[in-house]
Amino acid sequence: MITVEHLTKRYGSHRAVDDVSFRCEPGTVTGFLGPNGAGKSTTMRMVCGLTPPTSGGATVAGLPYRQLANPGREVGVLLDASAQHAGRTGREVLTVAARTMGVDRREVAAKLDLVGLGTAAAKRRVRAYSLGMRQRLGLALALLGDPRVLILDEPANGLDPEGIVWMRGLLRDFADRGGTVLLSSHLLREVEAVADRLVVIGNGRVVAQGGKDELLADAGTLVRARDRGALRVALDRAGLDAAKVTDGLLVPAAAEAVGQAAADAGVALTELRPAGSAGLEQLFLTLTSDASTGKDLR
Numbered sequence: 001m002i003t004v005e006h007l008t009k010r011y012g013s014h015r016a017v018d019d020v021s022f023r024c025e026p027g028t029v030t031g032f033l034g035p036n037g038a039g040k041s042t043t044m045r046m047v048c049g050l051t052p053p054t055s056g057g058a059t060v061a062g063l064p065y066r067q068l069a070n071p072g073r074e075v076g077v078l079l080d081a082s083a084q085h086a087g088r089t090g091r092e093v094l095t096v097a098a099r100t101m102g103v104d105r106r107e108v109a110a111k112l113d114l115v116g117l118g119t120a121a122a123k124r125r126v127r128a129y130s131l132g133m134r135q136r137l138g139l140a141l142a143l144l145g146d147p148r149v150l151i152l153d154e155p156a157n158g159l160d161p162e163g164i165v166w167m168r169g170l171l172r173d174f175a176d177r178g179g180t181v182l183l184s185s186h187l188l189r190e191v192e193a194v195a196d197r198l199v200v201i202g203n204g205r206v207v208a209q210g211g212k213d214e215l216l217a218d219a220g221t222l223v224r225a226r227d228r229g230a231l232r233v234a235l236d237r238a239g240l241d242a243a244k245v246t247d248g249l250l251v252p253a254a255a256e257a258v259g260q261a262a263a264d265a266g267v268a269l270t271e272l273r274p275a276g277s278a279g280l281e282q283l284f285l286t287l288t289s290d291a292s293t294g295k296d297l298r
């Protein structure tokens with residue numbers, strides 16, 4: 001379990017994180033989404049006791065991170081895959097951490113194996129690792145103490161498509177066994193496939209949060225007509241906003257209202273359906289580009 005309550009971080013007059021609250025429950029993957037500079041890393045650093053908050057607080061497994069007796073056994077953290085000691089081999093990085101945490105050395109090989117770093121890779125120095133290999137090593141380090149909570153900042157950066165699918169499977173499995181996962185990304189599509197819940201942040205503020213399925217269900221209606229101009233006029237007349245997306249118009253309203261507006265104006269539709277992912281993407285872009293409008297979609 002992770003709880004974040006009214007976390008705020010100010011740098012001078014700039015609020016990097018502004019009154020952010022959310023919870024991550026056991027058995028779930030929470031996607032922490034926002035564009036670059038939105039405040040994701042600063043929030044995660046505060047949760048992990050690396051950056052002192054200006055106000056508010058956070059707990060992991062019931063305690064502030066700094067009060068955990070042996071943090072690596074409770075929570076696995078991957079904030080910056082490039083932060084490893086470049087002169088150590090992958091195996092050495094894990095061996096040092098295992099000693100510090102009091103973890104059986106046999107776990108080193110097991111975790112290297114789990115993240116797909118074979119014997120040859122484990123013997124190479126980290127400076128020779130690609131970013132994808134560093135992410136895998138960072139994940140092995142996070143998992144080393146068999147924690148119940150994982151906090152991962154943009155772990156998909158540098159992974160190839162196959163690696164991303166692999167990581168999703170690993171995180172899903174971790175959560176399905178009762179673990180709690182907080183996973184950040186600036187790309188909706190990257191977390192959408194694995195997250196149960198989403199917390200969307202823009203300009204330091206939470207602009208939307210809720211179950212992914214609820215957010216998808218609430219993501220509006222996709223509508224198409226051969227005569228798009230006439231459709232726009234019809235929607236306008238009914239007081240419905242519409243945004244152009246690649247395959248039609250996206251309307252932040254129920255399909256029934258959209259269909260009725262078209263029928264009233266005698267516009268023949270070629271498609272009318274819940275917008276789902278496309279709608280969530282649009283919502284994400286809109287909300288994060290205008291973070292001043294707080295919206296809670298729970």
Ligand SMILES: Nc1ncnc2c1ncn2[C@@H]1O[C@H](COP(=O)(O)OP(=O)(O)OP(=O)(O)O)[C@@H](O)[C@H]1O
Nearest residue numbers: 011016017034035036037038039040041042043186
């Ligand atoms: N140590 C610092 N001093 C001053 N400003 C900072 C500091 N750390 C972060 N910021 C600012 O706080 C804001 C949030 O940054 P943060 O790194 O948390 O965003 P992010 O969502 O993680 O984005 P990214 O994915 O680009 O890292 C940014 O405007 C950033 O410039």
